[in-house]
Every structure is written in structure tokens, then in C-alpha cells.
Amino acid sequence: MFTEAPDARVRPDIDDVLQLITPLGDRVESPALDPWIADVTPEHLGSLYRDMVVVRRIDSEATALARQGELGLWPPLLGQEAAQVASARALRADDFVFTSYRENAVAYCRGVGLADLVRSWRGTAPSGWNPYDVGMATPSIIIGAHTLHAVGYAMGCDLDAVDSVAVAYFGDGATSEGDVSEAMVFAASFHLPVIFFCQNNQWAISEPVGLQSVRHLADRAPGFGIPSLRIDGNDVLAVLAATRIALNRARSGGGATFIEAVTYRLGPHTTADDPTRYRDAAELESWQAKDPLVRLRHLLEREGIFTPVFEEETTQKADAVAAELRAGCVNDPEPEPLRLFDHVFSTDHRGIQAQRATYSDYLDSFDVAESGTVSDGEARS
Numbered sequence: 001m002f003t004e005a006p007d008a009r010v011r012p013d014i015d016d017v018l019q020l021i022t023p024l025g026d027r028v029e030s031p032a033l034d035p036w037i038a039d040v041t042p043e044h045l046g047s048l049y050r051d052m053v054v055v056r057r058i059d060s061e062a063t064a065l066a067r068q069g070e071l072g073l074w075p076p077l078l079g080q081e082a083a084q085v086a087s088a089r090a091l092r093a094d095d096f097v098f099t100s101y102r103e104n105a106v107a108y109c110r111g112v113g114l115a116d117l118v119r120s121w122r123g124t125a126p127s128g129w130n131p132y133d134v135g136m137a138t139p140s141i142i143i144g145a146h147t148l149h150a151v152g153y154a155m156g157c158d159l160d161a162v163d164s165v166a167v168a169y170f171g172d173g174a175t176s177e178g179d180v181s182e183a184m185v186f187a188a189s190f191h192l193p194v195i196f197f198c199q200n201n202q203w204a205i206s207e208p209v210g211l212q213s214v215r216h217l218a219d220r221a222p223g224f225g226i227p228s229l230r231i232d233g234n235d236v237l238a239v240l241a242a243t244r245i246a247l248n249r250a251r252s253g254g255g256a257t258f259i260e261a262v263t264y265r266l267g268p269h270t271t272a273d274d275p276t277r278y279r280d281a282a283e284l285e286s287w288q289a290k291d292p293l294v295r296l297r298h299l300l301e302r303e304g305i306f307t308p309v310f311e312e313e314t315t316q317k318a319d320a321v322a323a324e325l326r327a328g329c330v331n332d333p334e335p336e337p338l339r340l341f342d343h344v345f346s347t348d349h350r351g352i353q354a355q356r357a358t359y360s361d362y363l364d365s366f367d368v369a370e371s372g373t374v375s376d377g378e379a380r381s
Contacts, residue, residue: 120138197261229259
């Protein structure tokens with residue numbers, strides 16, 4: 001006899017998530033999370049707040065650069081700072097991160113250079129940085145594909161008998177991709193040290209999460225044999241605690257964990273998007289009241305950390321980072337055209353050599369045309 005599944009479409013609220021800091025900045029108790037953040041001092045919270053201010057400033061500066069034509073595109077992370085900063089700060093240097101395209105706060109925390117954050121969006125490089133220098137792969141534009149890469153890396157950690165952990169960041173929309181399901185099947189079957197970190201920001205471009213899932217996203221993972229946590233993604237302490245729980249499970253041989261960090265994308269999907277066409281203003285206003293920076297500031301004020309000096313130092317740090325980002329972007333030299341063929345393969349071969357030679361001849365034809373040796377029509381042919 002079949003049991004009907006309850007008709008409980010997911011709601012865009014955060015009433016039933018694990019939480020340690022309320023939107024008003026009140027510290028609340030959670031038996032599940034409290035033991036994992038017992039060592040966090042007010043000063044530690046202050047450093048997390050500073051990181052969040054800095055990455056919000058990076059985001060606003062990069063958005064401005066895109067609006068000014070300096071970048072071809074930018075995917076804003078406004079509103080998701082706590083989910084990214086707290087989880088990234090919980091990691092060790094020997095852990096390895098795989099992300100989609102919005103995790104620029106994670107990249108900052110992993111030590112990615114500021115100019116490297118925008119290089120591919122400016123079109124001056126096919127990717128921004130050397131993954132092995134910072135323990136983080138370059139962004140994956142194909143939605144959900146990198147979860148398989150994370151699982152593969154985790155299998156390597158398991159085979160090497162090291163306690164490093166792979167972390168895959170993705171959005172709510174990616175959970176509808178087959179790659180994510182395949183990754184979770186593989187991770188569960190082989191009991192691998194990987195964290196599936198889902199930032200449920202409520203919108204997969206213009207599609208609300210309730211349209212693609214009738215249950216909370218965290219409910220899906222146990223069906224694969226993976227335990228899950230559903231947390232307030234705008235609560236920096238809850239995110240830190242949940243990530244530590246998942247890391248501990250992975251390092252101790254407990255396998256994978258799925259974290260659903262319930263947050264909200266306050267800005268557009270990218271700078272090419274207009275969210276006013278599909279999103280209600282009242283919804284945006286309700287989530288602005290849950291701003292991760294504002295609630296942490298309220299808590300820091302109660303703890304006596306948020307002083308005028310602290311605020312000024314934080315602002316100066318953010319402004320300096322933004323200035324460095326802008327300078328690195330606008331002063332990034334145009335690459336030589338033939339660099340297009342560098343690093344396509346690990347070793348050079350005749351096929352790529354032939355393509356390089358053909359393209360070189362094509363570029364030379366413009367020099368010939370400008371010199372007047374042949375006509376424009378002959379050069380173009």
C-alpha cells in the first residue's frame with residue numbers, strides 16, 4: 001500500500017532552519033550547533049564580519065566595472081556573504097574547493113589574487129588562477145558539472161589515505177541537474193570525504209526554488225544515503241558550525257554531507273539580468289531584513305567589538321581592496337593573440353601546432369593589408 005507524500009511545497013522563509021544568530025542580531029542556543037563554535041571569540045566574529053564587508057565591497061566594485069564596460073559580465077553574490085565566508089574560513093589549506101561562478105567570496109578567502117578574480121570576466125585569460133596554488137579550482141560555468149570533479153578528488157584523497165576534504169559549492173538550480181545526483185550516488189556508494197554545499201538563494205535565474213522542488217533541498221540527500229543539514233545561510237555562526245560538522249565527519253571516515261544554506265540573492269543573477277521582471281519587491285524587502293552583515297553587526301555591537309575604530313579600519317580595508325581590484329582589472333594587459341593556444345593540452349602536438357600556424361598566418365594577413373602590399377579584399381580572403 002502506497003503512502004502519499006505530503007503536499008508541502010518549499011517556502012521561501014527560514015523558520016525551520018538551524019540558527020544561532022537571528023536577523024535582529026540576537027544569539028540563540030542550538031544543541032546541535034553550539035558545541036561546534038564554542039571556541040569562537042568575539043574577535044573571531046569581528047574578523048568574519050570584516051571579511052564579509054570586504055567581499056561585499058569586492059562585489060559592488062566588480063559590478064560597477066561591469067556596468068562601465070570594463071568586464072563583460074559579473075555574477076553578484078550580494079546577500080550570500082555569510083554562507084561563503086564562514087564555510088570557506090572553516091577549511092584547511094589542504095582541502096580542495098570546486099565552485100560554480102558566484103563563489104567569489106570563497107575565492108577571496110582561499111587567497112585568490114584580486115586581479116585574478118576578474119581576469120576571465122574581462123576576457124584576458126581563459127581562467128583566473130592556478131588551482132594548486134590556492135586549493136581551489138577555477139569556476140565551472142556548466143551548472144553542476146563540478147560536483148563530479150569534487151567527488152573524483154575526494155576519491156583521490158581516500159585512495160591516498162589523507163584526511164583532506166573536497167567541497168562542492170552550487171546553487172539551488174543545480175540540484176535539478178543530473179550531474180549533482182550522479183555525484184551524490186558516487187559519493188555515497190564509495191563513502192567519500194566530500195561536502196555538497198548548496199546555497200539555496202531562492203532563484204535559479206528566474207525560476208523560484210518552489211517550482212523545481214516540492215520538498216526542502218536538504219530532504220533529497222538522505223535518499224542517496226547522505227546525511228544533511230538545513231541551516232540559516234545568512235547566519236555566519238550557523239554556517240561555520242555546520243561546515244565544521246561536515247568536515248569532521250569527512251575527516252573521521254564518516255563520508256559525505258549535504259548542507260543546504262538557506263540564503264537569498266539580493267542582486268541580479270548576473271549583470272545581464274533584470275530581476276524586477278520576475279521577482280516581487282515585497283519579497284526582496286523581506287530578505288533585506290535578514291541581511292547577514294546587519295545581523296552580525298548588531299551582535300558585535302552587543303559584544304563591544306563594533307567600535308568607531310573597528311568600523312573605520314574595516315572600511316579602509318574594504319576601500320583598499322576595491323582600489324586594488326579596479327587597478328588590477330583596468331591595467332590588465334591585453335594578451336598576445338597566439339596565447340590562445342597555450343595550455344590547451346598538457347603537451348604540444350601537431351594538431352594544435354597546425355591551428356596555431358593557421359591563425360598566425362591569418363593575423364599576419366592584416367599586417368600585409370596595412371602595408372599596402374595587397375588589397376584589403378585579398379587580405380581578407
